[in-house]
Amino acid sequence: MMKNCNGMGELPNILKNFGIDADPDWLAIVLFVRNILRQLSVYSDEKKGEIQREMFAELARKDFSREHFEQVLAMLDMYLMQTIGTLELEKALAEEKRAATRLLNEMNEVIGSMQGASERQNRKLDAFKEQTVDVIEAGGDTSFIVSKVRDMFQELIIEFREESRELQAKAQMLERTANFDPLLTELRNRRALDAYLHDSVLSQRKQPAPLSMMLIDVDHFKNVNDTHGHQVGDDVLKALARIMATHAVQYQGFSARYGGEELVVVMRNMPLDRAVLKAEAIRADVEHYDFRVRSDGQLGERPIQFTVSIGVAQWQKGWDSSDLVRAADSAMYTAKRSGRNRVVAYEKESKSISVD
Numbered sequence: 001m002m003k004n005c006n007g008m009g010e011l012p013n014i015l016k017n018f019g020i021d022a023d024p025d026w027l028a029i030v031l032f033v034r035n036i037l038r039q040l041s042v043y044s045d046e047k048k049g050e051i052q053r054e055m056f057a058e059l060a061r062k063d064f065s066r067e068h069f070e071q072v073l074a075m076l077d078m079y080l081m082q083t084i085g086t087l088e089l090e091k092a093l094a095e096e097k098r099a100a101t102r103l104l105n106e107m108n109e110v111i112g113s114m115q116g117a118s119e120r121q122n123r124k125l126d127a128f129k130e131q132t133v134d135v136i137e138a139g140g141d142t143s144f145i146v147s148k149v150r151d152m153f154q155e156l157i158i159e160f161r162e163e164s165r166e167l168q169a170k171a172q173m174l175e176r177t178a179n180f181d182p183l184l185t186e187l188r189n190r191r192a193l194d195a196y197l198h199d200s201v202l203s204q205r206k207q208p209a210p211l212s213m214m215l216i217d218v219d220h221f222k223n224v225n226d227t228h229g230h231q232v233g234d235d236v237l238k239a240l241a242r243i244m245a246t247h248a249v250q251y252q253g254f255s256a257r258y259g260g261e262e263l264v265v266v267m268r269n270m271p272l273d274r275a276v277l278k279a280e281a282i283r284a285d286v287e288h289y290d291f292r293v294r295s296d297g298q299l300g301e302r303p304i305q306f307t308v309s310i311g312v313a314q315w316q317k318g319w320d321s322s323d324l325v326r327a328a329d330s331a332m333y334t335a336k337r338s339g340r341n342r343v344v345a346y347e348k349e350s351k352s353i354s355v356d
Contacts, residue, residue: 025069051079074337184257186245193256197321211268211315212275215328218261219307219340232293236306239291247282272314272345279310279343307341
């Protein structure tokens with residue numbers, strides 16, 4: 001397909017064959033596929049050929065309606081996002097490495113504190129024994145000796161209790177580092193999500209019950225980053241995480257960051273139809289959310305509107321956790337291709353139902 005499209009003299013023939021007149025939008029699609037695509041080094045020749053074949057198949061339909069144009073744009077956007085996704089994966093791996101390093105450092109600190117506390121407590125117990133012996137050997141009234149030893153013992157308990165509180169606080173911090181996302185602090189991280197999904201599917205095999213999952217993706221997130229900067233992009237994700245976590249806590253949903261701008265809610269004992277309603281509630285709240293950029297402590301006058309596409313799937317007999325994720329992911333991409341800002345439910349035999 002690549003070599004069939006060389007030479008500017010062939011362009012009029014191509015447009016004529018497809019029935020394109022002077023429509024600038026469709027002309028832009030043809031020029032992209034014909035000229036710009038082959039210059040993109042991020043794609044292999046095989047991938048370029050695949051994209052060209054799909055695009056020319058869409059052009060061959062000779063449907064030049066606005067709706068079809070938006071669908072073709074969504075297809076191109078999906079290809080671009082696949083490339084961006086590769087870069088985001090590398091970034092995610094780097095973040096995971098930093099998170100693992102931070103977790104290891106905190107673990108070493110907690111272990112060191114525990115060892116130190118144990119040594120201090122042993123020293124204090126030895127000192128307590130020596131002081132007790134000194135008090136008793138000093139003689140005096142028995143009630144005075146008992147009172148003195150009791151006071152010393154209470155002081156020792158208070159010190160041990162305070163050290164125990166400090167260790168417990170450090171252990172809680174360690175648990176949060178291990179299980180929660182460093183940026184979206186309301187959400188669990190990918191490691192915790194994978195463990196939760198694995199346990200949920202195992203429990204399905206022992207005691208079956210509805211298990212649903214929604215996969216949420218910010219529409220045109222790259223445009224937010226390109227237009228307003230990555231800090232604003234992070235703030236958008238934080239706002240979405242707050243909305244999502246607020247909804248999920250109402251029905252004991254397990255909310256987590258799957259990767260990049262993709263977020264997840266897993267819902268035990270919730271069938272697909274109910275999960276779709278919960279997803280629609282999140283979508284609507286996001287659409288109407290008044291998000292404003294904060295600069296120098298001041299909120300911007302004009303809000304930034306952003307929307308999400310949500311895919312919802314229910315676990316089916318014989319599936320493992322990755323099958324459930326793939327089903328929700330498939331439904332989410334159907335929502336993207338169908339125009340975004342919508343909820344799509346996955347059903348058996350690759351069917352997807354759109355919820356507008």
